[in-house]
Amino acid sequence: MGDPTGRDAVAAVWRIESARIVGALARYTGDFALAEDLAQEALAEALVTWPRDGTPRNPAGWLLTVGRRRAIDAFRRRSARDERYAVLARELGEGGAAVGRPPGDPAREGDDVLWDPDQIDDDVLALMFTACHPLLSREARVALTLRVVGGLTSDEIARAFLVPTATVQARITRAKKTLLAAHVPFAVPPAGERARRLGSVLSAVYLIFTEGSSASSGADVIRLDLAGEAQRLARVLARLMPDEPEVHGLLALLELTAARFPARTGADGEPVLLADQDRRRWDQGAIRRGRAALARAAGVGRGLGAYGLQAAIAECHAVAPSVEATNWERVVLIYEALGRLAPSPVVELNRAVAVSMAQGPAAALPIVDGLADAAELAHSHLLPSVRGELLTRLGRAAEARAELERAARLCGNDGERAVLERKLAALG
Numbered sequence: 001m002g003d004p005t006g007r008d009a010v011a012a013v014w015r016i017e018s019a020r021i022v023g024a025l026a027r028y029t030g031d032f033a034l035a036e037d038l039a040q041e042a043l044a045e046a047l048v049t050w051p052r053d054g055t056p057r058n059p060a061g062w063l064l065t066v067g068r069r070r071a072i073d074a075f076r077r078r079s080a081r082d083e084r085y086a087v088l089a090r091e092l093g094e095g096g097a098a099v100g101r102p103p104g105d106p107a108r109e110g111d112d113v114l115w116d117p118d119q120i121d122d123d124v125l126a127l128m129f130t131a132c133h134p135l136l137s138r139e140a141r142v143a144l145t146l147r148v149v150g151g152l153t154s155d156e157i158a159r160a161f162l163v164p165t166a167t168v169q170a171r172i173t174r175a176k177k178t179l180l181a182a183h184v185p186f187a188v189p190p191a192g193e194r195a196r197r198l199g200s201v202l203s204a205v206y207l208i209f210t211e212g213s214s215a216s217s218g219a220d221v222i223r224l225d226l227a228g229e230a231q232r233l234a235r236v237l238a239r240l241m242p243d244e245p246e247v248h249g250l251l252a253l254l255e256l257t258a259a260r261f262p263a264r265t266g267a268d269g270e271p272v273l274l275a276d277q278d279r280r281r282w283d284q285g286a287i288r289r290g291r292a293a294l295a296r297a298a299g300v301g302r303g304l305g306a307y308g309l310q311a312a313i314a315e316c317h318a319v320a321p322s323v324e325a326t327n328w329e330r331v332v333l334i335y336e337a338l339g340r341l342a343p344s345p346v347v348e349l350n351r352a353v354a355v356s357m358a359q360g361p362a363a364a365l366p367i368v369d370g371l372a373d374a375a376e377l378a379h380s381h382l383l384p385s386v387r388g389e390l391l392t393r394l395g396r397a398a399e400a401r402a403e404l405e406r407a408a409r410l411c412g413n414d415g416e417r418a419v420l421e422r423k424l425a426a427l428g
Helices: 006-029 032-053 059-078 083-092 117-131 138-149 154-161 165-181 191-213 224-240 245-258 284-300 306-319 328-341 345-359 361-369 382-393 397-410 414-426
Strands: none
Touching: 006 032, 006 059, 006 117, 006 138, 032 059, 032 165, 117 138, 117 191, 117 224, 138 154, 138 165, 138 191, 138 224, 154 165, 191 224, 191 245, 224 245, 245 284, 245 306, 284 306, 306 328, 328 345, 345 361, 345 382, 361 382, 382 397, 382 414, 397 414
């Protein structure tokens, strides 16, 4: 009789170990695209075998063994004299204890596979740098990272970003072909190159979290699974690169932002504004982890980077007992520093919000008006939303209504649009 929990076991092991398995296969084969395909084949075999025969004692080893055997079969088909096949065959120990085992033997399959923690760390790090190679588009980096490092299926990635599964599959396929055509090696880049490419890795993780923490469209305000996956990736990266301050800065930002998730939506699922949130519901454990990561970022670097500065702003909110008691002057100063380090219209818009809280809406309105021609905000609801709020506070109701109506038209998220509509109704 089959094991009804077998498929659940496959899913759990895959989510935890997929990056290590793909990384190990990429190291053995020297082919990133092939390694991902081999891992998927091993996953498919596990979905058939484990529910029928039971979960192996060493599930990750079972998957790796099957993947390596598939690699040998692939090289065998390419050429019986292929030197890589001979090397792989010797490593696997063909002719020894591993050969002749029934493929679905749950008690023994993969038991002889040893995991070297240092090698695993190198494999996962190489996997992240390969998946986030600057040659790939932003969308491709995100999709490939979620697939090969996060272990998500194409369907899961498609649901997360509200795009067709075929679109995700096409992005992943194109990304693999691009890496193959460019002969991108599967390896942790040298120190100098690693520093140059780290921004691409951090950007992909940040984009995943951003979409999870503030969904750009759909009914859900927060997508906890997507945000949680980004947090997990950031923790892995912090463990693998402990001396990189911006890695800890990003982790701090994600932890401190996620700490507010329990209070960010009400019982009806609609957003709760910062001023109305019950701060007793904020996750104090996440706040402690975030502050520790921020201290680590400050300790290992020569000043905070862009992610660290954003984390410092999040810390100001995390430690304040209320909106009114927040150190808005400090928030403004940090935004000014962030604007010099990583200037963008979004940073300037956020600075305007902080200025309105520290000095009043009249001081902030000229900053917002100066962003009217910013291409980055042209199709976003953020600019008219902030301007409408400032005009409301200044008592300019007719102008505020026009801005909030425009913001509601541009907003793609149902919950955030409902908040804007309530503000419109409050204008009378």
